[in-house]
Amino acid sequence: MIRAAAERARGHVRRTPLLSSPFLDQIAGRRVFVKAECLQHTGSFKFRGGWSALSGLPATTRQKGVIAFSSGNHAQGVALAAKLHGTASVIIMPSDAPALKIANTSALGAEVILYDRNAEDRDAIGARLSAERGLTLIKPFDEPLVIAGQGTTGLEIAEQAASEGIEAAQVLVPCGGGGLTAGIALALAETAPGMVVRPCEPEGFDDAIRSLQSGRIERNAAQSGSICDAIVTPSPGNLTFPIMQRLCQPGLAVSDDDCLKAMALAFLRLKIVLEPGGAVALAAALFHGQSLPEGDLIAIASGGNVDADMFARALSSLD
């Protein structure tokens, strides 16, 4: 399915570069490569899953439109993928979502429907709209077509690493619901079996790390309070967790301060813009390598949708 997703993505999904800097290598004490998915269309890897889901639907189904629940990167990925397929998308967001995210999602062609988090049931709204219009729900991670789309990142990593002469490495992946982590793990198991995939999460929101430890799906105590909001989910998915359990090694948790420092170093040394959640794997590579076996590191920089205030806060950590 990942190879088929890559075939459908050709010419539409951007092949993002694998970046590096001798200055980052020096901080980590080993070579660090950064897969810059912040440069993907819509500023995050989510466009891969959105494109895969849209392009993988039967044409008659796709034509009726799609629906998603998201105020973040998944919303933009689905909206643009739908627009480029010439079909409608409905994105359901809480009415207190940031104005910029609402505006961006609308500008990408979506019909944004706002609901009151305290008074309305978003699932009921979604079910009604889907029934009325025949819309197909695109889930953010627990959906095979979406996992396959995110997995195309792994196929690119295998090719790009091979061209750098790298056969074995620790591959660090920002992990929310696990779609990107599971997709990359599946792709690399097949194409670069020397690669070890590890989920990276914010401290205190380490549901995937704890789930891998305990062997069953664990939940986060809180749903907010991390600056890494883009990758905070209640728990790993029913589809993604068994894949991670089979293919991933123990994960790494990083602090908010580590993320802000990683964002600043990505600015200074790689000239890319990362959001806090998109920087957790780079933070792990730069500041938590002591818990990893020797050898090269590959960190996925999964997204760059950050506002100017938060970015300025990250830059101030350079002082």
Add this chain to the structure above:
Amino acid sequence: MIRAAAERARGHVRRTPLLSSPFLDQIAGRRVFVKAECLQHTGSFKFRGGWSALSGLPATTRQKGVIAFSSGNHAQGVALAAKLHGTASVIIMPSDAPALKIANTSALGAEVILYDRNAEDRDAIGARLSAERGLTLIKPFDEPLVIAGQGTTGLEIAEQAASEGIEAAQVLVPCGGGGLTAGIALALAETAPGMVVRPCEPEGFDDAIRSLQSGRIERNAAQSGSICDAIVTPSPGNLTFPIMQRLCQPGLAVSDDDCLKAMALAFLRLKIVLEPGGAVALAAALFHGQSLPEGDLIAIASGGNVDADMFARALSSLD
């Protein structure tokens, strides 16, 4: 020479992506593609010229080391290229150069020699060192191997544009001494003759634009006072100007405010970091398209070596 430089660069110089965003297209009122040379090794296109010059020297000459006068991007490009070739580099900088630039250049393996701008003659220092050690001077732009190296950017643009189905476009290039502009113009004249190359400069430092108008090499009145310091030179080069005269169309000048706004939009929509001088072509594409014929625009984002304070200033233009 450009094709030979590209051959020598294979596996060493990064193939930078051609980025785009529907939000930028909307501002410009047409499609805008951005060649992200800020993602090149050392954060600017200058590594291409440095690599070309080092790799193009006879081995016995290269082995004795190289020397350059620069406190900016050329210094870092030459330093890293020399280091990767296993040879020495001496970089001569004014003693009042920013500490970070001195540190970065040293960290890339160069021997940095500081001189007093008011009391010492840098050319005399350079001539003495070259004679004593047999160092080869790598000029920043008026040197065929360097122009050929910068021209590899043009070969990539031709291939990347073709894969997007673009045969004709206005290609906007940040222009200092003209090495990048002339190199790209030469490469495109051969490989994509539908492309029109135009130099872009800061207002008040528009020596190349005025030289193209008058038909002879014009000089800037001042050498400082622009935030686009990376691309401020006294005048176009003796080699680069005749090439630009033969192959380029009239250029565009942009204000400092335009550059800051372009930096902010590159942050917001492309997730890349640009320095002011690296943003002049994008600024021209976004805000000065009315003086250009219809059709697609390709803007070179030539560098991203900017400090946090200047970047924060650019971000504040989003308010």
